[in-house]
Amino acid sequence: MVGIVTSGLLLGILLARTVAGIVADLSSWRVVYLGAAGITLILALVLYRNLPSEGHRPGVRYHDLLVSMAHLARTEPVLRRRAAYGALGFAAFSVFWTTAAFLLSRSPYHYSQTVIGLFGLVGAAGALCAIWAGRLSDSGLTRVGTGGFAAAILASFGLLELGGHSLAALIAGIVILDVGVQGLHVLNQSTIFSLGEETRSRINGIYITVYFLGGAAGSAASAWLYDMAGWSAVCTLGACIGVAALLLWLTEQ
Numbered sequence: 001m002v003g004i005v006t007s008g009l010l011l012g013i014l015l016a017r018t019v020a021g022i023v024a025d026l027s028s029w030r031v032v033y034l035g036a037a038g039i040t041l042i043l044a045l046v047l048y049r050n051l052p053s054e055g056h057r058p059g060v061r062y063h064d065l066l067v068s069m070a071h072l073a074r075t076e077p078v079l080r081r082r083a084a085y086g087a088l089g090f091a092a093f094s095v096f097w098t099t100a101a102f103l104l105s106r107s108p109y110h111y112s113q114t115v116i117g118l119f120g121l122v123g124a125a126g127a128l129c130a131i132w133a134g135r136l137s138d139s140g141l142t143r144v145g146t147g148g149f150a151a152a153i154l155a156s157f158g159l160l161e162l163g164g165h166s167l168a169a170l171i172a173g174i175v176i177l178d179v180g181v182q183g184l185h186v187l188n189q190s191t192i193f194s195l196g197e198e199t200r201s202r203i204n205g206i207y208i209t210v211y212f213l214g215g216a217a218g219s220a221a222s223a224w225l226y227d228m229a230g231w232s233a234v235c236t237l238g239a240c241i242g243v244a245a246l247l248l249w250l251t252e253q
Helices: 002-026 029-050 062-075 077-104 113-127 129-138 142-162 167-195 200-229 231-250
Strands: none
Touching (some): 002 029, 002 113, 002 129, 062 077, 062 200, 077 200, 077 231, 129 167, 142 231, 200 231
């Protein structure tokens, strides 16, 4: 189930790039953001009408639940490890996708915004592996899968570095990167959801917070690095993140 939901999430992220590229070419980037705001408003109304109400649990205050998240982070070593995997994976994802448009709009590619957006379709192919990763978790192969997906992240940046001048290597690197990142994310969530039913939402909140902090850091660092040293330096950063994920995996018991 986690794999199915994650596939939908990631398809939305990646296919939005394709739609945004086409819309930006036909109009402007402002129309992209206005359209996104309209879609978000529609989604809010749909959720308001359709989400079930669980009601208020007596004796439980929202503030106390938020405070308890710090305690969970301190006392759940599996959560901390999986949050670290998630942060590294999303950092690697952001390192590439933040700077991909810079690469593809310049020599040797000189692609338009529409063509650049179409690369989201390549990433979407990798996102479909999320369901398969869920089955790995169900089969008890979480540790093996974690190492494999971390290795895929590392290997992808070797291909992406070649992708600075080779379209075939770039496409292959995108697919392998997305397989590694999305597969690792599914294994992470499948693992933390097993830590306890009563605390599941708070555990997921901690994980997703750390996950997006990693993504934001990867995005900021890669944009700065591309400006300072170019595409090869960005790929080196991504490869270092892959190495860090593998080293973390090697310390698992």
